[in-house]
Amino acid sequence: MQEAEQKQPIVLQRADPWVYYHTDGYYYFTGSVPGYQEIEVRRARHLSELENGERVSVWQAPATGIMSRLIWAPEIHYLNGKWYIYFAAADDESVRNAQHHHRMFVIECSETSPMTTNWQVKGQIKTPQDSFSLDATVFEFKNELYYLWAQQAPAIPGNSNLYLAKMSNPWTLATAPTLLSIPEHSWEKIGFKVNEGAAVLIRNHRVLITYSGSATDENYAMGLLWADADSNLLDAYSWHKIDHPVFKSSPKNHLFGPGHNSFTTTPDGQTDILVYHARPYDNHGITGDSLANPDRHAYAQAFTWDDQGFPVFGEPGDN
Numbered sequence: 001m002q003e004a005e006q007k008q009p010i011v012l013q014r015a016d017p018w019v020y021y022h023t024d025g026y027y028y029f030t031g032s033v034p035g036y037q038e039i040e041v042r043r044a045r046h047l048s049e050l051e052n053g054e055r056v057s058v059w060q061a062p063a064t065g066i067m068s069r070l071i072w073a074p075e076i077h078y079l080n081g082k083w084y085i086y087f088a089a090a091d092d093e094s095v096r097n098a099q100h101h102h103r104m105f106v107i108e109c110s111e112t113s114p115m116t117t118n119w120q121v122k123g124q125i126k127t128p129q130d131s132f133s134l135d136a137t138v139f140e141f142k143n144e145l146y147y148l149w150a151q152q153a154p155a156i157p158g159n160s161n162l163y164l165a166k167m168s169n170p171w172t173l174a175t176a177p178t179l180l181s182i183p184e185h186s187w188e189k190i191g192f193k194v195n196e197g198a199a200v201l202i203r204n205h206r207v208l209i210t211y212s213g214s215a216t217d218e219n220y221a222m223g224l225l226w227a228d229a230d231s232n233l234l235d236a237y238s239w240h241k242i243d244h245p246v247f248k249s250s251p252k253n254h255l256f257g258p259g260h261n262s263f264t265t266t267p268d269g270q271t272d273i274l275v276y277h278a279r280p281y282d283n284h285g286i287t288g289d290s291l292a293n294p295d296r297h298a299y300a301q302a303f304t305w306d307d308q309g310f311p312v313f314g315e316p317g318d319n
Contacts, residue, residue, distance in 0.1 A: 006280065007255065007299060010050050012298075014033070014277070017031040017276065018074065019264045020078065026043040027045070030085065032074070034294040039071060040055055041085075059085070064091075066091045067089040069091060072089070074087040075138075082109065083110075085106065086125070088134035088135065104133050104134060104149060106170065125147065129151065132151065133149060135150045135160075136149035137149070138170065141233065148180075148200065150162055158193025159196075162179075162211055165177045175234060178233075181223075185223075188223065190215060196211065197212040199211075199262050201272075203311075210261055212259030216291055216296075217256075221247060221259060222258065222276070225240065247259070249278075253316055255299070256281060260276065274313055
């Protein structure tokens with residue numbers, strides 16, 4: 001049997017990829033930079049041009065303090081005429097210890113283009129429970145801004161759960177968090193009990209949330225939550241959870257551990273695109289901590305919708 005043709009990444013060695021298509025016709029890209037000491041933003045007219053496109057290291061971690069180590073999973077957003085990057089950081093460079101030290105932060109840029117070092121630290125996004133937290137995203141719905149993130153709770157076994165709250169501005173929560181999801185199904189609990197890396201799609205009269213579960217090896221996979229668009233998003237009973245992964249490793253296409261995704265479209269808005277990270281080999285090719293391995297590359301592929309209005313992602317590498 002002929003081997004499947006290897007899918008090419010859009011950006012090499014960038015886990016947790018986030019893509020935002022702006023009104024200026026550029027795709028803006030950010031993701032976790034190996035070494036975890038900086039935030040880089042890239043832009044290009046086409047997704048396929050991001051690897052060699054314009055890039056700027058927009059922010060460097062300070063030498064000491066709560067934002068000095070393990071800069072993880074930045075996301076770039078444009079809100080109320082300003083640019084914001086949300087990310088997690090710790091004060092300890094040990095990945096094991098950082099499981100207790102990571103907190104969530106945001107920086108702001110008032111310039112027309114985010115391709116600048118002129119970013120201001122707005123500070124920590126504080127939640128009622130002061131505990132390990134990361135992978136925040138924001139979305140606007142019915143003229144309100146929502147904050148969606150992963151956090152550890154001492155009363156819930158595991159590493160992280162998903163929470164949702166409204167915001168009064170892009171750096172402040174306005175409501176108490178609503179617990180949306182905990183790692184409960186077997187596929188979410190391999191290696192670590194994890195729900196993290198959420199991204200939002202609003203389509204077909206639904207608010208849909210993809211998220212990632214399990215350890216960051218070939219067992220990493222994406223799940224799906226959804227709520228009716230007319231429901232109260234802060235009511236946990238509004239949310240429904242699919243019990244199986246909707247996007248997982250594809251041995252036939254040599255892509256393993258897909259997850260921590262974002263969404264964008266073609267420039268004409270007619271085709272939805274899933275952006276995700278994956279490794280071109282499974283965990284047997286990794287020595288040491290999988291988080292320290294840089295070979296999680298960013299990939300992109302189009303996806304469709306079924307007749308019930310739910311996304312059909314297929315397998316990693318299918319197109």
